[in-house]
Amino acid sequence: MDRKDKQAETTGSDAASSDAPSTTDLSRRDFLEGTGAALVVAGATPTFASADDGTARGNRPVQQVAPVPTTAITLTVNGTRRTIQAQDRWTLNELLRDQLQLIGSKIGCNRGECGACTVLLDGEPVYSCSTLAVWADGRSVVTVEGLERNGEVSPLQQAFMDYNAPQCGFCTPGQLMAATALLERNSSPTDGEVREALVGNLCRCSNYNSIVEAVLAAAQTSGGAR
Amino acid sequence: MSPPTSRTQQAQVGPMDTVGRDTRRIDAYERVTGRATYTRDLTFPGMLYARVLRSPHPHARIRSIDTSRAEALPGVRAVITHETHQVVYGSGSIAGGRQYSDEAKDITVHKRYMFDNPVRHVGQPVAAVAAVDRYVAEEALELIDIDWEELPFVVDVEEALEPGAPRIWPEGNLGLDIRNEPLPMGGVSGDPEAGFRAADRVFTDRYTTAFVQDAQLEPRSAIAYWESDDKLVLHTPTQGISNCRHDNAKDLGLEDHQVQVICKYMGGGFGDKNGSYYFDLIAATLAKETNAPVLVELTRKDDWLGTHGRWHTVQDLEVGVTNDGTVTAIRLNAHSGMGPYLRRSGGLSGIDAYACQDVDRTIYPVHTNRMVSGNFRGPSEPQGYFPIQSMMDGIAYELGMDPVDFALKNMLRPTDDIRFTNYMLDECIERGRDLFDWSSRWRPQPGSDPGPIKRGAGMSFMMFRAGVGPSSAILRVDSQGRYTLFVGVTDIGPGAKTTMAMLAAEELGVALERVEVVWGDTDRCPYSVGESGSRTTMMTGFAVVEAARDLKGQMADRGIPSGDDVLIASATPTPGTEGQRRMCFGAHFVEVEADTQLGHVRVTKYVAVHESGRILNPLPARDQIRGAAIQGIGQALHEDLLYDPRNGHPLNAGYYGARHVTHMDVPEIEVTFIQTDDGYGPYGAKTVGEAGIILGPSAVANAIYNAIGVRMKELPITRQKILEALA
Numbered sequence: 001m002d003r004k005d006k007q008a009e010t011t012g013s014d015a016a017s018s019d020a021p022s023t024t025d026l027s028r029r030d031f032l033e034g035t036g037a038a039l040v041v042a043g044a045t046p047t048f049a050s051a052d053d054g055t056a057r058g059n060r061p062v063q064q065v066a067p068v069p070t071t072a073i074t075l076t077v078n079g080t081r082r083t084i085q086a087q088d089r090w091t092l093n094e095l096l097r098d099q100l101q102l103i104g105s106k107i108g109c110n111r112g113e114c115g116a117c118t119v120l121l122d123g124e125p126v127y128s129c130s131t132l133a134v135w136a137d138g139r140s141v142v143t144v145e146g147l148e149r150n151g152e153v154s155p156l157q158q159a160f161m162d163y164n165a166p167q168c169g170f171c172t173p174g175q176l177m178a179a180t181a182l183l184e185r186n187s188s189p190t191d192g193e194v195r196e197a198l199v200g201n202l203c204r205c206s207n208y209n210s211i212v213e214a215v216l217a218a219a220q221t222s223g224g225a226r
Numbered sequence: 227m228s229p230p231t232s233r234t235q236q237a238q239v240g241p242m243d244t245v246g247r248d249t250r251r252i253d254a255y256e257r258v259t260g261r262a263t264y265t266r267d268l269t270f271p272g273m274l275y276a277r278v279l280r281s282p283h284p285h286a287r288i289r290s291i292d293t294s295r296a297e298a299l300p301g302v303r304a305v306i307t308h309e310t311h312q313v314v315y316g317s318g319s320i321a322g323g324r325q326y327s328d329e330a331k332d333i334t335v336h337k338r339y340m341f342d343n344p345v346r347h348v349g350q351p352v353a354a355v356a357a358v359d360r361y362v363a364e365e366a367l368e369l370i371d372i373d374w375e376e377l378p379f380v381v382d383v384e385e386a387l388e389p390g391a392p393r394i395w396p397e398g399n400l401g402l403d404i405r406n407e408p409l410p411m412g413g414v415s416g417d418p419e420a421g422f423r424a425a426d427r428v429f430t431d432r433y434t435t436a437f438v439q440d441a442q443l444e445p446r447s448a449i450a451y452w453e454s455d456d457k458l459v460l461h462t463p464t465q466g467i468s469n470c471r472h473d474n475a476k477d478l479g480l481e482d483h484q485v486q487v488i489c490k491y492m493g494g495g496f497g498d499k500n501g502s503y504y505f506d507l508i509a510a511t512l513a514k515e516t517n518a519p520v521l522v523e524l525t526r527k528d529d530w531l532g533t534h535g536r537w538h539t540v541q542d543l544e545v546g547v548t549n550d551g552t553v554t555a556i557r558l559n560a561h562s563g564m565g566p567y568l569r570r571s572g573g574l575s576g577i578d579a580y581a582c583q584d585v586d587r588t589i590y591p592v593h594t595n596r597m598v599s600g601n602f603r604g605p606s607e608p609q610g611y612f613p614i615q616s617m618m619d620g621i622a623y624e625l626g627m628d629p630v631d632f633a634l635k636n637m638l639r640p641t642d643d644i645r646f647t648n649y650m651l652d653e654c655i656e657r658g659r660d661l662f663d664w665s666s667r668w669r670p671q672p673g674s675d676p677g678p679i680k681r682g683a684g685m686s687f688m689m690f691r692a693g694v695g696p697s698s699a700i701l702r703v704d705s706q707g708r709y710t711l712f713v714g715v716t717d718i719g720p721g722a723k724t725t726m727a728m729l730a731a732e733e734l735g736v737a738l739e740r741v742e743v744v745w746g747d748t749d750r751c752p753y754s755v756g757e758s759g760s761r762t763t764m765m766t767g768f769a770v771v772e773a774a775r776d777l778k779g780q781m782a783d784r785g786i787p788s789g790d791d792v793l794i795a796s797a798t799p800t801p802g803t804e805g806q807r808r809m810c811f812g813a814h815f816v817e818v819e820a821d822t823q824l825g826h827v828r829v830t831k832y833v834a835v836h837e838s839g840r841i842l843n844p845l846p847a848r849d850q851i852r853g854a855a856i857q858g859i860g861q862a863l864h865e866d867l868l869y870d871p872r873n874g875h876p877l878n879a880g881y882y883g884a885r886h887v888t889h890m891d892v893p894e895i896e897v898t899f900i901q902t903d904d905g906y907g908p909y910g911a912k913t914v915g916e917a918g919i920i921l922g923p924s925a926v927a928n929a930i931y932n933a934i935g936v937r938m939k940e941l942p943i944t945r946q947k948i949l950e951a952l953a
Contacts, residue, residue: 065301065362089361104260106493108443109526113881116443144260153258153786161254164845167853168719169257170443170493176258195889202881204443204494205719207849207857217620 010167073137084178086133093117093128104144104173115201118174119143125181144173155222163214167205179215239840239901244732248845251724262491266447270519277363281345284595284874285379288343295369301362304515307353308341317473317501338567340507346566347597349531356512356520370827379595381869383563386594394566394593401591403570409459413586421555421580421584425546432542433613435941436866439535440602444493450509452518457487466500466756471748473502486749494937495718498601500758510842519706541613545903550674551625553582560589565598565915574610607920615686615924618682647808648904654813658835662815673935678823684928686921689809692912693802697765698752701773702794705787709741714754716746721846722762729767760913767908772797810912814921818929825945825950829893837900839912851918852895858922860887
């Protein structure tokens with residue numbers, strides 16, 4: 001890498017940032033005070049997660065990021081009630097993944113095409129990439145992490161394991177959530193009903209046959225999702 | 227796995243203690259509970275978020291680039307461009323499309339940089355920003371000011387070869403080989419001219435195939451941080467951690483041991499990720515600049531336009547045949563669209579599955595200002611097989627022959643010169659014909675159903691390399707009798723680490739549960755060939771068996787270790803096949819329903835018969851074929867990437883635009899394995915992963931012809947094309 005020139009150029013910047021080693025700490029405090037934010041979970045502020053300690057060699061001094069509008073929301077996530085100062089721009093998926101570390105919901109396209117981010121909102125499958133976090137205020141969210149009960153996987157998860165439904169596994173959480181919603185409302189779906197319910201969940205490994213077989217098997221063993 | 231005693235050894239095989247039995251993946255639980263951690267699921271203290279600015283022009287020179295406004299944005303920590311960092315992205319494109327080659331990197335005049343100037347396709351990286359969050363990083367991209375000089379562009383392969391076409395490289399638009407010469411691939415074998423003279427009839431036709439994005443569901447990303455000034459840690463989705471490490475080390479001027487590549491889970495591979503990618507270099511560079519962990523995230527659109535897909539082709543075929551249905555000569559003139567960089571070869575397979583040895587093949591890789599082409603599962607196969615197997619299918623009808631009989635008459639068979647470790651193509655075709663009930667589904671008169679919905683049947687056949695080769699494994703046993711297997715696999719979906727554990731358990735004679743697998747980390751695992759070329763099972767698997775044998779020997783000599791002692795066996799076998807071809811074989815039989823009023827095609831039956839040696843884990847192996855066959859259907863009927871010739875912009879990037887198949891579009895793929903043990907590979911295992919995608923387009927297209935009586939010669943076979951053909 002040819003970094004020498006760049007380093008020379010940025011010497012001034014480095015000096016500036018080391019002159020102000022506590023900039024980020026101040027920023028965080030200012031921000032939290034300014035917005036009255038309730039700190040959600042430990043370490044859950046990636047907006048300011050840069051943890052600048054003044055040793056950075058970045059070619060810019062660290063400056064305060066402009067505050068963004070937030071709204072206090074209360075929602076139930078996998079059975080736990082949470083109050084969160086949500087940035088208005090956050091999608092539900094960003095809230096779940098970035099703030100609550102519920103990484104099971106994947107981002108495949110972030111534009112409502114693939115279904116990898118599917119979660120249940122009041123029991124209905126939604127694309128969490130296309131749902132704003134604030135829309136979940138007062139509602140109940142279930143993610144793939146919420147399917148286990150007392151350390152036991154759900155019949156659907158069991159069937160997914162037994163029938164080799166995941167190949168790469170990236171679409172699996174979304175497929176599971178869409179199928180969970182289906183079995184909640186229709187405990188003995190037909191092959192066609194399963195396909196229709198999961199049509200919004202792409203699998204590029206194209207393991208569609210086994211996914212449908214797993215859902216049908218789960219319906220047979222349990223008569224329901226959970 | 228005794229040495230082969232006969233080149234025709236074809237023992238029918240059954241399950242062993244572990245191998246050959248349906249075995250749940252050892253990571254199935256992680257995959258169904260959201261606990262499997264893919265690259266961008268990881269976070270590190272102080273991690274920065276990076277975004278990549280991409281070219282909005284198909285061909286343009288950057289007169290000047292001003293990053294001052296971006297750098298002034300609060301929260302921005304670094305901005306890098308072609309002016310600040312000139313890193314040759316060596317594995318991304320080098321003459322000849324070689325897997326990383328230091329020699330080629332030095333020789334080539336077509337260097338590809340992490341950030342290039344000029345840019346040569348829409349979506350090419352021009353700058354990257356690291357910031358405290360992804361919102362700031364995205365906003366900063368919009369504050370980078372570029373003075374562009376737009377250059378003439380060309381997005382059509384044939385237009386790119388016309389005199390006066392815009393030049394993407396000073397040398398012209400033909401891909402250069404390792405010596406910087408614009409020579410074609412292929413060549414002449416036998417005496418094609420004599421073959422054509424011997425023919426009673428000669429058929430010529432033109433076929434085209436479309437670009438198909440690999441489109442793995444996990445958009446690519448990379449996290450880099452520097453553990454020290456000379457040790458880089460890189461989490462990145464790769465099909466081969468060993469090659470990924472080597473490529474990145476070379477491009478960054480480091481030794482292999484100075485780079486640690488980690489990939490525990492990868493959301494799909496499908497080709498050409500057994501190496502580095504430029505976003506690895508961007509992450510490493512930004513991490514160095516900022517002294518912080520940096521996550522580079524590609525958006526779906528970034529990924530679609532900024533990675534690669536199957537090369538699209540234009541192919542002119544000429545086939546000579548005698549009246550009794552013997553092919554006497556084949557000529558192929560083909561152009562493969564590679565985008566502006568020769569990431570991979572652009573080669574085409576398929577003709578080599580025929581017995582005719584009087585063949586003339588000329589295949590030119592061609593540069594255009596479309597996005598870069600590269601390997602997709604069976605890199606040169608489906609788009610190679612579709613034209614030749616369509617031609618042969620059509621010739622069979624012209625001669626009044628059943629296409630299955632024509633296939634059996636003309637397919638490559640063992641000869642004195644061409645020897646196979648075993649040969650199972652007859653069995654695959656005949657078994658498929660029976661299982662599919664060909665005689666009742668195939669219409670001797672194409673298009674003879676009354677309609678408007680017409681049914682028809684088609685088939686195709688293939689053979690695909692199942693070569694053996696070097697890879698490594700380390701196996702350890704402790705005083706508790708626990709075995710730890712160290713293998714450099716990443717498990718992109720086929721279940722590689724389960725397969726590796728099964729092989730160790732089988733050879734050790736212990737239960738699978740006693741074998742723990744350590745994988746996906748170059749600082750912990752020995753070299754692995756990587757999960758590309760369908761090689762992991764055969765090559766790394768063979769090393770696992772060798773290591774287990776070694777360990778068994780040590781234990782026989784010294785007993786189970788005591789206390790904190792361990793016994794360790796390491797194996798890097800370099801098996802060969804004594805000049806024999808080691809191939810897997812397959813035949814696909816497809817029935818379609820074509821709606822002649824709407825143009826819609828539905829696959830109603832799909833029978834896939836494969837010989838892939840001994841099947842180690844039947845359920846995932848079956849699903850490899852099923853998934854690949856469905857991807858083949860997608861290539862046949864749906865997927866492409868269209869470009870607007872007026873502005874050089876892609877029109878339908880993304881899953882929706884490329885019309886990817888959904889749950890509603892797929893038939894049940896009926897998979898049958900004919901199991902054998904040819905005495906090579908681990909317990910006779912052969913290629914599976916890529917084998918299933920090769921025949922989809924040709925078998926579907928042949929079935930469509932049988933249904934509607936019109937030959938469809940352009941992929942994908944869309945509704946519109948069918949309606950136009952029937953008009």
